[in-house]
Amino acid sequence: MFARRSRLPTAQSPAALPPAQSPAVSPADALRSTGTGVELRGVAKRFGETAAVAGADLSVPPNSRLGIVGPSGCGKSTLLSMICGLTDPDAGTVDVLGAADAPGRLARCAWMPQRDLLLPWRGVLANARIPLENRGLSRREASRRVQPLLDRFGLAEFADHRPAQLSGGMRQRVSFLRTVAADKPVLLLDEPFGALDSITRADLQDWLRAMLADEPRTVVLVTHDVEEALLLCDRVVVMSARPGRIVASVDVPAYAGTGAAARRTRLADPDFIALRDTVLAHLESAR
Amino acid sequence: MFARRSRLPTAQSPAALPPAQSPAVSPADALRSTGTGVELRGVAKRFGETAAVAGADLSVPPNSRLGIVGPSGCGKSTLLSMICGLTDPDAGTVDVLGAADAPGRLARCAWMPQRDLLLPWRGVLANARIPLENRGLSRREASRRVQPLLDRFGLAEFADHRPAQLSGGMRQRVSFLRTVAADKPVLLLDEPFGALDSITRADLQDWLRAMLADEPRTVVLVTHDVEEALLLCDRVVVMSARPGRIVASVDVPAYAGTGAAARRTRLADPDFIALRDTVLAHLESAR
Amino acid sequence: GSDDSSSAKRRAATVLLDWEPNPDHLALYSAQDAGDYTDAGLNVTLRSPSDPSDPLKLVSTGTVDLGISYEPEVVIAGVEKLDVVAVGALIPTALNSIMAVGSAGITKPADLAGATVGTSGLRTDEAFLDAIAKANHFDPGAIHRVDVGADLLPAMISKKVQATLGAYRNVEGVTLTDRGLAPKVIPVTDAGVPQYDELVIVARRSRLAKDPAYAALVRDFLRATAAGNARALDDPAKATTTLTGVADGYDPKLLPKMVEATAPLLRNPAGFGRMDPAAWTSFVTWMHTEGLIKTTVPTADVVTNDYLPKP
Amino acid sequence: MTAMRLWPSVLVGLVLLGAWEFVTRVLHVEEYILPAPDQVATTLADRWDSTLRSATWVTGTEMVLGFAISVAAGLALGGALHFSAVARRALYPLLIGSQTVPVVVLAPILAIIFGYSITPKLILVALICFFPVVVGTLDGLASVDPELVRMMRTLHGRRVAIFTRVEFPAALPSVFTGVRLAAAYAATGAVFGEYSGASDGLGHVMRQGVPQLQSALVFAAIVLLTAMSVALFVLVSCAERLLVPWHRHPIREGNNR
Amino acid sequence: MTAMRLWPSVLVGLVLLGAWEFVTRVLHVEEYILPAPDQVATTLADRWDSTLRSATWVTGTEMVLGFAISVAAGLALGGALHFSAVARRALYPLLIGSQTVPVVVLAPILAIIFGYSITPKLILVALICFFPVVVGTLDGLASVDPELVRMMRTLHGRRVAIFTRVEFPAALPSVFTGVRLAAAYAATGAVFGEYSGASDGLGHVMRQGVPQLQSALVFAAIVLLTAMSVALFVLVSCAERLLVPWHRHPIREGNNR
Numbered sequence A, B: 001m002f003a004r005r006s007r008l009p010t011a012q013s014p015a016a017l018p019p020a021q022s023p024a025v026s027p028a029d030a031l032r033s034t035g036t037g038v039e040l041r042g043v044a045k046r047f048g049e050t051a052a053v054a055g056a057d058l059s060v061p062p063n064s065r066l067g068i069v070g071p072s073g074c075g076k077s078t079l080l081s082m083i084c085g086l087t088d089p090d091a092g093t094v095d096v097l098g099a100a101d102a103p104g105r106l107a108r109c110a111w112m113p114q115r116d117l118l119l120p121w122r123g124v125l126a127n128a129r130i131p132l133e134n135r136g137l138s139r140r141e142a143s144r145r146v147q148p149l150l151d152r153f154g155l156a157e158f159a160d161h162r163p164a165q166l167s168g169g170m171r172q173r174v175s176f177l178r179t180v181a182a183d184k185p186v187l188l189l190d191e192p193f194g195a196l197d198s199i200t201r202a203d204l205q206d207w208l209r210a211m212l213a214d215e216p217r218t219v220v221l222v223t224h225d226v227e228e229a230l231l232l233c234d235r236v237v238v239m240s241a242r243p244g245r246i247v248a249s250v251d252v253p254a255y256a257g258t259g260a261a262a263r264r265t266r267l268a269d270p271d272f273i274a275l276r277d278t279v280l281a282h283l284e285s286a287r
Numbered sequence C: 001g002s003d004d005s006s007s008a009k010r011r012a013a014t015v016l017l018d019w020e021p022n023p024d025h026l027a028l029y030s031a032q033d034a035g036d037y038t039d040a041g042l043n044v045t046l047r048s049p050s051d052p053s054d055p056l057k058l059v060s061t062g063t064v065d066l067g068i069s070y071e072p073e074v075v076i077a078g079v080e081k082l083d084v085v086a087v088g089a090l091i092p093t094a095l096n097s098i099m100a101v102g103s104a105g106i107t108k109p110a111d112l113a114g115a116t117v118g119t120s121g122l123r124t125d126e127a128f129l130d131a132i133a134k135a136n137h138f139d140p141g142a143i144h145r146v147d148v149g150a151d152l153l154p155a156m157i158s159k160k161v162q163a164t165l166g167a168y169r170n171v172e173g174v175t176l177t178d179r180g181l182a183p184k185v186i187p188v189t190d191a192g193v194p195q196y197d198e199l200v201i202v203a204r205r206s207r208l209a210k211d212p213a214y215a216a217l218v219r220d221f222l223r224a225t226a227a228g229n230a231r232a233l234d235d236p237a238k239a240t241t242t243l244t245g246v247a248d249g250y251d252p253k254l255l256p257k258m259v260e261a262t263a264p265l266l267r268n269p270a271g272f273g274r275m276d277p278a279a280w281t282s283f284v285t286w287m288h289t290e291g292l293i294k295t296t297v298p299t300a301d302v303v304t305n306d307y308l309p310k311p
Numbered sequence D, E: 001m002t003a004m005r006l007w008p009s010v011l012v013g014l015v016l017l018g019a020w021e022f023v024t025r026v027l028h029v030e031e032y033i034l035p036a037p038d039q040v041a042t043t044l045a046d047r048w049d050s051t052l053r054s055a056t057w058v059t060g061t062e063m064v065l066g067f068a069i070s071v072a073a074g075l076a077l078g079g080a081l082h083f084s085a086v087a088r089r090a091l092y093p094l095l096i097g098s099q100t101v102p103v104v105v106l107a108p109i110l111a112i113i114f115g116y117s118i119t120p121k122l123i124l125v126a127l128i129c130f131f132p133v134v135v136g137t138l139d140g141l142a143s144v145d146p147e148l149v150r151m152m153r154t155l156h157g158r159r160v161a162i163f164t165r166v167e168f169p170a171a172l173p174s175v176f177t178g179v180r181l182a183a184a185y186a187a188t189g190a191v192f193g194e195y196s197g198a199s200d201g202l203g204h205v206m207r208q209g210v211p212q213l214q215s216a217l218v219f220a221a222i223v224l225l226t227a228m229s230v231a232l233f234v235l236v237s238c239a240e241r242l243l244v245p246w247h248r249h250p251i252r253e254g255n256n257r
């Protein structure tokens, strides 16, 4: 059931959350039962003169986490939007948990855009509960379910504030929260923590790690922060400058524990530093 | 003369750039002749229920560079917008190069907003030359002057692309470029490089350092990247969580050289690392 | 403005019609077309108004030199102290009629009792109905009146009403006949409304007295129009051609019939344009008793034959 | 506060009255062309009980009902057309055509179909007023940030949800441009409706007043019509302030503008 | 491409013609109420040379000139009012009032001031068409992102620069909503203008033809008016595509919408 995976930290009965109303998806379990995760083969995309992505091959096993780093403008965001089915590739195939068609991919992916894309007429709470409203929950019920996340992300006080009344980092947190609330098997995160100070960012990274440990999902994370990629992902790939292709792939050994202490240890770990420098070196040569 | 400070890397005669047409500013030199830089005394700002900034005192000597770090939503952006005269403080006084009135401050400050705020109907080049057009230059002349910066920032190929056709990092670079092209004595930068990958970011940091070394300006830099603040600024202050006040101030010894090598040395410098950890500790306790 | 020599410069005269050009204006357009105005040293411009009340207003303000209006309206204008006077009758008889399609079964004014009658919503039409009822000895309240605005014909043809009051026998009557609807047409003056002149030419009263050049212009205009009227009576075919050129919205096939129906009405036994002051006086009195005007007005203030060509 | 906001209108109103009085008294413009303000006021008072009250009521009813119909129809049509570019291309010329068929042509047809009741008048008001609502709605819907729509699609947003939660709210400012125009046109619509045959209403009063040279009465009717129009307009603006609070009154306080 | 885009209009046009033909032939609707399409076509052909060509020319000229004046006046007034909230509040009721004064009242006044030329007609067209342009302009200007304006102020942007470089371009989509409405109303405006006294033009033809039950002729005039309206509307839409290319046709290609 869909709700089984729900990590919205409320004490709800698992059956309470109705299945997504997308026609392409019937029983929620079908979305996760296949053996494949996210598979890209020879995916390419041009915008007029600009070749944004050129022949990208990627394979993200189910419930694993892939980090993508690369120079600005190399096609990372374009890649995410092709994965989730919002943009059609010019060439190549994309497969998400067994779905190769755009609607099927859309049904499986939650996408956190690089711009926050909050609805300006809705307050923080109302923005955050949008995916639940879209799934047919009443406003009350939807609010009840996202409220704990608002508290957790330090937004409780601003539940009624509209986006124009928020700071940049707050807007980003609402956007992240909304994506998580969509409760989909695949998370596509485009610089989710770019506008956050290091402490808040570390906190959210921790939360995300814990959430994924608890109930794994397939994650594709685009970030400019190599450390962030290495802390959160199983594997980090480096994209070349435009036209973007995958030029390097680094497997990241798992590390245990959450919290500031574990994190500090990890960051100081020479293996980790070596890994970071490898990625940075790839990045440098990818320019 | 205004143009003397211009670092637009073109071979123009110094007198070519007409003075800013703001009524509050007559001879350009008047803007910089005073002994004070940016001075804030007991500045406070509320938005309805929310106390954004509470009694901030700051003093930025002329031609020095101040970094501001602080938790998300603590009032950093609000502070910048009060300095440049776009928002009136509820209490306290702000003085920028001797101007205490809002129009005078506006005439002296260039502000790079956290959101890129590009004009959607203008291409990259046309967006970048806006401040020059505003000062009465012809489009041709304005284009000629910003073109070298476009090249330098890797945007030359996209001169005619509209913002909707750019990646997030490209948009940010255009916004930064535009702010620099305004050629004002005070630069207020709100997370100028947040959307850039580490390599591009380092490159732009280098460029900014070199530019400021060449012709110093007063800079207030808001950033979430403590290293960035320490690399670019003479002094870094830490703001507390909302209501924001200055809770710590760290003087940063200068370092010489530009380029990747100097940077790497600097980052590995134990003094630098100690400084960074101090700031991070302040930040942690500021939450 | 005027001028001593008729050859060098012709005097300009703007005439505001009561409505779009139609067969009622035969005399004017015939005169225009045959050059009678030019011969009289006039350069006449005929114009359509936005509303039939415009000619009275604009003649009174001096914006136009002459206008075409209706006797009842001229009387109202006199009461309202507008600076106008009727200087000649263009159609020296009433055209307004009770009209009904043959199948409606209205054959005499008394049949209106209990019938639904469409009117154009004007106060004069209402008063006419009241008078018709009284003259035919039934209660004016027995007429079910419907204000159908300008749409008298559709109302009759679609049988939304049994009869109408406000249509002209020489125009709408012809249209109905042409459609084979065998209309019954009873001029209001045959049903109890006193005789009046349907269309009159109005001039600015005060200026006639003060400005001899203007008086001369009016005289010349009337003389030329009389000539035009005679032409229309002599050669209806020619008049029809003339009218076809300006009455764009009319059915070209129907215009000859309308002209034919109009011609007899143009004949004025007393000579072109002559109006009967005694008839005007009794009409004013009638209007007053019917409540159309609050005070009477001296006949001499609203009508004069002084500028007409001597018979 | 409210008084402060109203004084400019009041001032301009007074200046205008002054100018009007000047034109009529000093330039001696004839009363039947332009009656003096005091004549209009007197007529307004004298004829209120006998004529104008009921006429105002009749016309006001037509205005409000016709306006309501046109807003509903305009929103429905605009929304429906938004869903199909083909339908839009197919029907837009028809919509424009609907605005070029003059009232004088429609009035008899409507009278024949619906008789001389309030229905043809409502249809005329609605026909005049619905067009700006449709255009405003379509333009608003077309200009919604496509990124917001894309975002919704990944958040379980199906067509209807996208419409009700993103497109329609985003289009509201533009919808209100259309509705505001419709409010201003309602008076014209009602007057035209009454020109095609009515036994009461301000249009009817004007139609009788013009040939009777009762200019003061006609202007009194115009004053009443304008007052009702302005009231409807203000009402719409209030509704907008209520329904679109995030817009045009951004709460960004303390900006130095 | 263009053919592909046009076929829905053509199809609907054909369907409509069919329905019209059906209504008139099979349901035997009287010709004077609704003439059959072929009657209209015949009349169009028969009366083209004698009547309709010159009338179309006259009315078309009035439409285009009046429309141009109204767009210029609407933009100027909208821009001017934008600069002062006080002026806006003061003059808005007047603007609404300008839409409620009927032609029969205005026409004599205009005739007194301007005489009988094309001027009063143009003024009437402009009076009808300028209002949506003003409202569209004002609404557009009011809804500009205030952050963009703030940004401009720190970049040497003075009032005029902010207006021409930020506010006006940002308002253009809403301005075009108004202009598009104005284009659709130009025909109505011209017809009314001709009601104020004209000796040629389609309005003149209709005013004569309607009471005469010359329905085929009247509908032929309507067809011509509609064609001109649609042409003007399409022209405006093309201008919009040219002038506001960043809007409503975002080049974001390949989106799965």
Ligand SMILES: Nc1ncnc2c1ncn2[C@@H]1O[C@H](COP(=O)(O)OP(=O)(O)OP(=O)(O)O)[C@@H](O)[C@H]1O
Pocket (backbone or CB within 6 Å): A047, A048, A050, A051, A052, A070, A071, A072, A073, A074, A075, A076, A077, A078, A079, A114, A242, B158, B164, B165, B166, B167, B168, B169, B170, B195, B197, E251, E252, E253
């Ligand atoms: N809609 C579009 N139209 C035209 N070009 C586009 C469009 N979207 C993206 N591009 C181009 O495609 C390239 C890749 O863009 P993309 O947004 O994927 O980069 P990115 O890797 O996400 O960069 P960043 O790190 O700066 O966000 C860029 O050169 C951009 O200009």
Ligand SMILES: Nc1ncnc2c1ncn2[C@@H]1O[C@H](COP(=O)(O)OP(=O)(O)OP(=O)(O)O)[C@@H](O)[C@H]1O
Pocket (backbone or CB within 6 Å): A158, A164, A165, A166, A167, A168, A169, A170, A195, A197, B047, B048, B050, B051, B052, B070, B071, B072, B073, B074, B075, B076, B077, B078, B079, B114, B242, D251, D252, D253
């Ligand atoms: N226009 C506004 N109306 C209401 N509240 C506002 C407004 N602008 C800012 N705030 C509030 O003021 C506080 C400070 O906002 P500000 O944008 O200055 O934060 P910040 O330090 O820049 O944060 P971040 O690092 O996330 O950008 C926040 O709580 C925000 O909600």
Ligand SMILES: [Mg+2]
Pocket (backbone or CB within 6 Å): A076, A077, A078, A114, A190, B167, B168, B169
């Ligand atoms: Mg991106």
Ligand SMILES: [Mg+2]
Pocket (backbone or CB within 6 Å): A167, A168, A169, B076, B077, B078, B114, B190
């Ligand atoms: Mg901020």
